Amino acid sequence: MAEQENAVEVRDLVRSYGKTDAVDGLSFRVRAGRCYGLFGRNGAGKTTTLKCLLNHLRPRKGSVRLFGMDPAREEVAVKARLSYVPESVAFYPWMTVRETLDYTASFRGHWNREVESDLLKRFDLDATRKVDALSKGMKAQLALVCAVAPEPELLLLDEPTSGLDPVVRRDFVRAVIGAYLSGAPGRRTVLVSTHLISEFEGLIDEFTVVERGRDRLTLEAERARERFKRIRLRFPGAPPAIPEPEVSRVNGAGREVELTTFDFSEDLRARLEKLGPEWMEVENLSLEEIFIAVAGGEKNRA
Amino acid sequence: MRARLVKEIRQLAPWPAAGILLLFAVPPFLGTERLIVEFYLAYLMLAVFAPAARLFGAEFDHGTLERLLSQPISRLRIWREKLCALAVVLALAFFALQLARRLFLGSGPSASDLVVCLAAFSGGPLVSLYLRESFLALWGSMSLPAVPIWGWLFLVYLARGDFHVGFFWVHMAPMIPYIAIAYVVARRRFLTLELDQVPTRRLGVSGWLRVKSPSSFGPTARLFLKEIQIQGANLLVLPAFLVVCGVAYGLALAEPPGPGQPGGWLSILGALPPMRAGLLIFLFPLLVGATAVAAERQMGLAGWHSSLPVSRARQWWVKVLVVMSLAVAGGGALGGYLDRLLFTLLEARGVASTPLPATVIWLSIFSAAAGMYASSRAREPFRALMGGVALFLLPLVPATSPAALQIRGAGLRSFFFPELPEAGLYLGITLPTLALLAFAFQNFRPEPWLWEKSGGRALQWVVLGGLLLATGFWY
Numbered sequence: 001m002a003e004q005e006n007a008v009e010v011r012d013l014v015r016s017y018g019k020t021d022a023v024d025g026l027s028f029r030v031r032a033g034r035c036y037g038l039f040g041r042n043g044a045g046k047t048t049t050l051k052c053l054l055n056h057l058r059p060r061k062g063s064v065r066l067f068g069m070d071p072a073r074e075e076v077a078v079k080a081r082l083s084y085v086p087e088s089v090a091f092y093p094w095m096t097v098r099e100t101l102d103y104t105a106s107f108r109g110h111w112n113r114e115v116e117s118d119l120l121k122r123f124d125l126d127a128t129r130k131v132d133a134l135s136k137g138m139k140a141q142l143a144l145v146c147a148v149a150p151e152p153e154l155l156l157l158d159e160p161t162s163g164l165d166p167v168v169r170r171d172f173v174r175a176v177i178g179a180y181l182s183g184a185p186g187r188r189t190v191l192v193s194t195h196l197i198s199e200f201e202g203l204i205d206e207f208t209v210v211e212r213g214r215d216r217l218t219l220e221a222e223r224a225r226e227r228f229k230r231i232r233l234r235f236p237g238a239p240p241a242i243p244e245p246e247v248s249r250v251n252g253a254g255r256e257v258e259l260t261t262f263d264f265s266e267d268l269r270a271r272l273e274k275l276g277p278e279w280m281e282v283e284n285l286s287l288e289e290i291f292i293a294v295a296g297g298e299k300n301r302a
Numbered sequence: 303m304r305a306r307l308v309k310e311i312r313q314l315a316p317w318p319a320a321g322i323l324l325l326f327a328v329p330p331f332l333g334t335e336r337l338i339v340e341f342y343l344a345y346l347m348l349a350v351f352a353p354a355a356r357l358f359g360a361e362f363d364h365g366t367l368e369r370l371l372s373q374p375i376s377r378l379r380i381w382r383e384k385l386c387a388l389a390v391v392l393a394l395a396f397f398a399l400q401l402a403r404r405l406f407l408g409s410g411p412s413a414s415d416l417v418v419c420l421a422a423f424s425g426g427p428l429v430s431l432y433l434r435e436s437f438l439a440l441w442g443s444m445s446l447p448a449v450p451i452w453g454w455l456f457l458v459y460l461a462r463g464d465f466h467v468g469f470f471w472v473h474m475a476p477m478i479p480y481i482a483i484a485y486v487v488a489r490r491r492f493l494t495l496e497l498d499q500v501p502t503r504r505l506g507v508s509g510w511l512r513v514k515s516p517s518s519f520g521p522t523a524r525l526f527l528k529e530i531q532i533q534g535a536n537l538l539v540l541p542a543f544l545v546v547c548g549v550a551y552g553l554a555l556a557e558p559p560g561p562g563q564p565g566g567w568l569s570i571l572g573a574l575p576p577m578r579a580g581l582l583i584f585l586f587p588l589l590v591g592a593t594a595v596a597a598e599r600q601m602g603l604a605g606w607h608s609s610l611p612v613s614r615a616r617q618w619w620v621k622v623l624v625v626m627s628l629a630v631a632g633g634g635a636l637g638g639y640l641d642r643l644l645f646t647l648l649e650a651r652g653v654a655s656t657p658l659p660a661t662v663i664w665l666s667i668f669s670a671a672a673g674m675y676a677s678s679r680a681r682e683p684f685r686a687l688m689g690g691v692a693l694f695l696l697p698l699v700p701a702t703s704p705a706a707l708q709i710r711g712a713g714l715r716s717f718f719f720p721e722l723p724e725a726g727l728y729l730g731i732t733l734p735t736l737a738l739l740a741f742a743f744q745n746f747r748p749e750p751w752l753w754e755k756s757g758g759r760a761l762q763w764v765v766l767g768g769l770l771l772a773t774g775f776w777y
Contacts, residue, residue, distance in 0.1 A: 017498055054372055056497040080374035090365035093681075094312065099305075106305035107373035 005068070007032040007154050007189040008053065012062035014213075015048050022048040024213035025062070030206070032153070033186035035177070037200060037207035038193040039291045045213035046193035047087060050158050053191075054084060066154065080109065082154040083147035087162065089139045093132035097142060100131055101149070108150040116149040122171065137164050144172060148180055155180060157192040161199050173199045197288040204287060209294045217294050221287060228285040228293060229264040233257045233277040240275055244268060248293055260285070260293050310387030313360055314353035317688065318391050321349030322398045324695075329406040338406055342399065344695065349395040350419055351444050352436075352688065354426020357388050358492070359436025363600065363682050368497055377493050385427070392419045420481045421447050428488035431495065437683040438535055441589075445542070450480040521612045522620065529624040532597050536589045540632050543582055543640070582637025583662055584669040584694060587629030591673020592686035594621050595746060600682040618743050625670050634666035664731045669694055671738035675766070678745035693738070696770040734769040741766065 008030035015023040023045040030036040040046045051057040052064050055071040055078075064071060071078045091100050097120075105111040120127060123141040125134075134142065140160070147155060155177075161169045181188050181203075192200060207224070209217040219227070233239070239257045242250055246268055249260040261268060264282070272280065285293065325345050329338045361367040370380065396419045403409045425446050430439035454476035598604045669690070676689030741762045 051497060056368065056371060058496060076374050076376045079372065084369075084372040086368050086372075088365060090369065092309065092313065092364060092366060095309070099309075103305045103309050104373070107375055109374075 005032050006030065006065070007034075007067060008036070008191055009065040009068075010049065010053075010062070011064075013049065013052060013059050013064060014061035015045075015052055015057055015059055021213055023052070026210060026213060026215050027062075028208040028215055028218055030189060030191050032189050033181075034205040035181060035190040035192070035200070035203045037197065037204040037287070038191065038210060039195065039197055039207055039287075039295070040193075040210035041195060041295055044210040046210055047158055048213075049210070050084070050156055050191075050193055053156065054079070081152055082156055083150060083152040084156040085140075085143045085147045085158065085160050087158040089136075089143040091131040091139065091142065093130070095131050096127065097125055097129055097131060097134070098127040100142060101127070101146065104146045105149070111150050113149075115151065116145055119145045119148060119176065122175065123168065137168060140164055141168065141172075144176060148176060151180075151183065151188075153188060155188070155190045155192075157190065157194070159194055159196070160192065161194070161196055169196075169199055173203060177203060195291075197291050198286060201287050207287065209291055211295055224287070224290050225284050227261075227263050228290045229261050230283040230285055230289075231259040231261060231264075231269075231272065232279075232281045232283070233259070233272065233275070234279040235276065236278050242272075242275070244271060260289075262293065306383055307387055310357075310384055311391065314356055314387060314391045317352040317356070318349040318395045318398075320688075320692075321345050321352075321395065324348070325398055325402045326405075328695075329402065335407060342402075344691070345399065346415075346418055346422075347440070347444065348688070348691070349398070350392060350422045351426060351440055352684075353391050353395075354388060354422040355430050355439035355443050356436045356684070357384055357427050357430065359426075359430035359433075359439045359684070362430070362434040363436055363684065371495075371497065377495075381489060381492050385423075388423060388427075392423055395419065417477050417481075421477060421484075424481045424484035424488060428484045428491065431488055431491045435684075437593075437687060440684065440687070441539070446484070447477065447480060450476040522616065525612065525617060525620040526624060529594070529621055533590055533593055533624065533628060536586070536593055537628075537632075539586060539589065540582075540636065543637075580637065580641035583633050583641065583665055586633040586637060587625075587666045587670035588673040588687060588690040588694060590625050590628045590632070591670040591675075592677045592680070592690050593683050594625050594674050595677040595742075596680045596683045596686040597677075599680075614747055615743075618746050622674070622739065625674060626667060629666045629670035630663055633669065634663040637666070638662035664735075668731045668735045668738075671735045671742070675738040675742040675745075678742040693766070693770065696767065697734070734766065737766055737769050 006029045008028075010029065011027050013023050013026045014021065022043075026045065026049060028036075028038075038046050038049065048057060052059050053066060053071060055075050058072060066078045067081060069078050092103075095103065101116060119125075119141075123138070123145070125138060125141060125145070131139065131142070140162075141164070144160065147157075161172060164172060177190060177192075177200075181190060190203075192204075194200065197204075204221050206220045207218070208215050234256050237255065239252055239255065242257065242259065244259075244261075246261045246263040246265075247259050248262050251258040259272075269280075269282065325342075328341060332338050332341060358367070361370060371377065396415055399415050400411050403412060403415075422443060425443040426439065429442035429446060430436060433439045433442055595604075672693035673686065673690035676693060677683070677686040680686035680689055744758075744762075
């Protein structure tokens with residue numbers, strides 16, 4: 001596969017439930033070999049989008065393509081190249097962990113027993129235990145083992161860390177996803193839908209913020225960090241009004257002012273310096289802070 | 303492939319396995335041929351309709367369909383493998399029944415059994431794919447064949463001008479298109495199934511039940527409303543019965559069967575278990591009782607409810623009151639009167655004018671308690687219903703023994719339970735009912751006063767089993 005081929009392509013996707021538009025004209029594309037974040041608040045349409053990618057739901061309008069294929073027409077060929085971890089993980093309660101893994105492996109042409117064994121050890125999962133006796137977090141871990149062991153080209157994760165404790169969450173994101181991506185650089189792709197963005201800081205290459213079923217902002221992570229900044233200013237007296245159009249949020253306390261900008265540039269810095277602050281500091285924003293600025297801001301045009 | 307087939311068989315097998323076990327264990331204790339034949343209807347429910355309804359219903363119950371459909375095999379292949387597993391299970395259930403018929407009745411193969419199995423084979427998946435759960439799918443797949451049968455009878459009426467056409471399952475004419483159409487529609491449904499966020503079965507019904515009561519009504523009123531909403535889908539069973547039985551009643555009044563004539567339209571009441579009003583007496587309370595606790599557990603609400611600042615005892619008594627009220631009104635009173643009415647019409651015996659015996663009401667309460675006990679232990683209503691049926695059937699083995707039948711009087715033509723003499727009624731049914739409710743409450747409490755590890759569960763079973771069997775021997 002060429003490195004820059006699109007693993008996922010969503011164009012003007014529309015999907016409604018009755019009169020409610022869950023997804024309303026969403027577009028984004030995920031290049032192969034990248035870790036892509038689909039960020040959004042609850043009910044933004046992230047899960048519906050992933051279900052459309054899996055042909056669990058059919059788009060009312062627009063199109064979805066995985067590896068250039070239509071999942072509705074070439075369902076098996078598409079699913080042979082991906083693994084999916086749903087938001088609410090469920091297994092057959094009478095099966096053991098071992099039986100669950102064997103059952104899942106029966107669907108696959110390729111299954112890496114070494115990866116499976118490593119992950120079972122890492123997560124401290126007992127293969128002889130009944131799935132019914134596992135905690136919610138352990139079930140989430142088992143779902144991840146089932147997803148990673150076949151070494152798919154694309155990993156679709158829907159809120160994958162929501163059931164995990166902080167230690168495992170960190171381990172999962174850094175070790176499991178990191179190892180998965182570096183296992184075949186440029187070939188393996190991750191599309192993760194989440195609002196627990198801080199867990200994926202450093203791994204996400206590109207992201208789309210989804211709001212009310214629409215793509216509000218799509219940016220490469222590096223570019224986002226360049227554009228979104230927090231600027232702290234301290235003035236000798238009362239702070240002046242700051243009418244800059246690139247500034248999305250202004251917080252003030254005494255002589256200090258904190259700004260959030262969605263389009264930082266040296267030009268903006270120069271304009272702010274002209275206001276005469278006695279001290280100015282520019283900080284990078286984390287992806288989570290960028291998401292909050294975009295999805296939760298009042299003046300968050302981007 | 304092998305792992306998948308094993309999984310499918312494992313998912314379906316428990317019910318037929320239990321059914322086959324009972325199929326050979328129970329009939330030797332049953333007194334008459336008629337009771338054995340009636341027992342076979344319970345067997346068909348357990349060994350044929352239950353696995354058919356579970357084929358897809360269990361995937362919805364466990365929430366595993368999403369995972370299954372995310373795997374890299376075609377839906378057509380999943381369909382074929384699942385149907386293949388169901389065919390194997392139903393074939394076993396069918397041949398076991400034929401063997402039992404030969405052993406206990408001395409009869410040959412029954413074509414009607416084959417029709418029932420085929421109707422379940424196509425109807426079970428169809429209904430469960432629409433209702434998205436196995437609990438109501440079981441009931442729905444047993445009832446759906448009534449539609450083509452009634453349609454066929456209407457055509458016969460148009461052609462012949464009278465209702466007096468003997469009709470049973472063995473008549474293939476309407477069932478062949480039913481089986482074929484149900485199969486095709488179910489297959490199409492599965493291949494195009496969308497896993498949208500369809501409201502659960504409760505929401506559609508609870509919509510019209512949702513009452514905006516003022517908060518001053520307090521938590522108890524809210525709890526009552528919530529319990530009624532949980533029972534919403536079961537309440538639909540009653541109007542469905544009323545329609546079916548009302549039609550039958552109207553037809554019987556319009557054209558009663560003459561001497562020597564076949565039962566005609568009404569004869570299907572004997573052929574289709576869900577259409578027999580007598581079933582309501584115990585099946586409706588079992589449905590209601592089985593739903594009471596397990597439905598909340600299945601919906602993931604049990605933990606949340608236990609965290610509410612309302613005592614578990616109050617929650618429990620609200621449940622009991624709602625379940626018992628529905629059981630007595632819907633099962634005992636409505637079912638009992640309908641059964642007697644139709645019995646009078648069918649057999650021209652003047653029992654409808656006599657008061658309804660108290661046994662019917664007590665039987666409903668007992669059935670509801672059995673359902674509630676099973677519900678307090680089960681993780682889903684389907685299992686609770688099956689457990690409740692088993693608890694209900696337990697005292698019947700001794701109760702329907704030849705000795706017991708000698709004291710059986712004419713009267714209520716209930717499906718399984720004989721007309722019980724009034725004497726001993728209170729001890730016979732009250733004690734097991736109270737025990738069932740007490741143990742159900744103990745299972746409902748956050749900290750059971752009988753520890754599981756110290757044999758609490760075993761103690762429950764010993765006490766309940768003893769009481770239920772004693773009830774049977776009492777009669």
